Amino acid sequence: MTDITVRALGDEEWQVYRDVRLTALREAPDAFAASVSQEEKFDDELWQARIKRSRRLVAEDGDKIVGVVSVGSKPGNDERVSELFGLWVDPELRGKGVAWKLVDAGVRQARQDSYDFVLYWVGTDNGRAVAFASSFGFRPTDGRRAMQSEAEDDASSEDEMAMVYPLGDDPGAVPSSVL
Template identity: 30%
Template structure:
């Protein structure tokens, strides 16, 4: 893809991280456990500290258009597992294979880091996202009843996993 770059962010990439994360929270508030209000007031140092986990961003013509983060389990018996978080791709960047490229970069990094399984939670009401994850090797493995409360309504979350072996 011309003018496309996918890379792991570093501490000096706070501006790009901030731009795409706040856009995600504003455009798709029902998709995330956090709200834009929780993130908008963070200092640049707090934003930078959140980049300690691997955060990957897709850039199109130098502008951030997508993001995915990977939260690794710390307990010794669970270090083989990571959770995919902060998944977002701008509407205008969808349907071009960019989301697949982004998730492939995350999975490649995870596998190279010794991760054997990536897990995620997704709203049971987000059929488009569930189908995307299924096309990319994830399988539903459970359900969290009332996993989130959005605008006063309980929303179930589907637990999905992808083995990397």
């Protein structure tokens, strides 16, 4: 494996984001709260608006995009909280540090954007994801929600757990309002 680099996409690179997002949805349909059949129907204007809503970070192995994560403001009223979402890594590179580089870049971006916390929702049945987030420094909370899925054939009742990464000097200072 060559050196993996991570960079933020510019607004003009919406097609790059679209392509990697659709690749992720095709490869791991159960990992996302959307379906490839829905998102393939999105027009160019929607993709252009979507890339502007959040920072889209891609991992590259040379000229090949091998991963993606998004980081942006958490829906709701707490302006101190950023949310990390849409993490995907090419299956051939899983377990080789690509996800770590993406999450690290997302956390650094949230810090640069002056957030105090990064929120990351992880499936409670996904032990590997929970272990990964914990090893990075995300802490589990008692925040739970039903897995949000728009997939046509999804009958899953899996829950997600909110995990939080404090960006300030006091890692114990996680107010309940972050959830």
